[in-house]
Amino acid sequence: MDSQDWDDRYAASELVWGAEPNRWVVRELAGLTPGHALDLAAGEGRNAIWLAARGWHVTGLDFSAVALERAERLTAELPDEVADRLTWRHGDARALEAPAGGYDLVLVAYLQLPAEDRRTALRRAADALAPGGTLLVVGHDLTNLAEGVGGPQDPAVLFTPDDVLADLAGHGLRTVRAERVHRPVGADPGHREGGTGGRDAIDALVRLERGAA
Template identity: 85%
Template sequence: MDSQDWDDRYAASELVWGAEPNMWVVRELTGRTPGRALDVAAGEGRNAIWLAAQGWEVTGFDFSAVAVERAERLTAELPDEVADRLTWRHDDARTFEPPATGYDLVLVAYLQVPARDRRTALRHAADALAPGGTLLVIGHDLHNLTEGIGGPQDPRVLYTPDDVLADLAGLGLTTVRAERVHRLVGGEPGHRGGGGGTAVDLLVRLERGAG
């Protein structure tokens, strides 16, 4: 899907992915000391908004202008102390230019694109890390096609923890976690697959050395 396809999808319904943050984002990041965070392909901003509520200074971007506009509208409804921590941009994960100072956290959640684009986006995301920073990658796993429910049904945009590690090889990152995880799906917004079941996700968490 290109940016126009995503614009159409976001325009067709309110809160495609719901308002609650992803469960793996909450599991992995609850209690972490807040710093500067980047949410890559942030959609309507549910994870970025949660991070800001935890005290993070968050920049979120997406290549769908409609998604970014919705994130900005949601931000306007937040308390000032949360809204002031959020910055939104219309940008592309494959081409964005990270600042020289880097981020303490870079989140890439459910970026489902063909392998070549994924590798480019993930390496850009890694380049955005500050020394000591964490890169958290979450996605629909390839095994979800046969063992899970919902998510994209095109194997070309699905991947595995090993694919993420291969994409990021040679960048000097330390692997903290690289695994498949199972998520209960009960008809949540944005998910195909009927009345409920278990989805297979991938979760990879890496860290850059403190320098």
């Protein structure tokens, strides 16, 4: 999907992914000391807003202008001390240029791209990581097609934990966790969480760290 496709999708409904943060983001990041974070493919901002509420200074980047407009509207409803920690940028994860010093946390959640584009985006994300920083990658796993539910049905944009590790080989990151995780979803075909559908989506989850300087 290109940026216009995503603009159309976001424009067609309110809060495509819901307002609550992704469960794996909460599980993996709740215990980290807040610093400066980058949320790549931030969408409507649910994960970035959650991080900012926990004290992080967050830049949310997405290539859908419609999604970012919605994120801006959500930000306007937040307390000033949270809203002031959020910055929204329109851009492409594959062309990311990190600021000097990098980020203490880079989050890449459900950025589903063909393999070459994914590799480029993930390497850019890794290069944006400051010494001692954390990179968390979460996405629809390839096995979701046969064993799970929801998410893209195109195998070209799905990946596995091993794919992520291969993409980032040689980038000096230590693997903290690389696994498939099951996420209960509702009755809809996307990756909105919760509900009573009794079905699981299968996600690839990879958490890596850069050594301290």
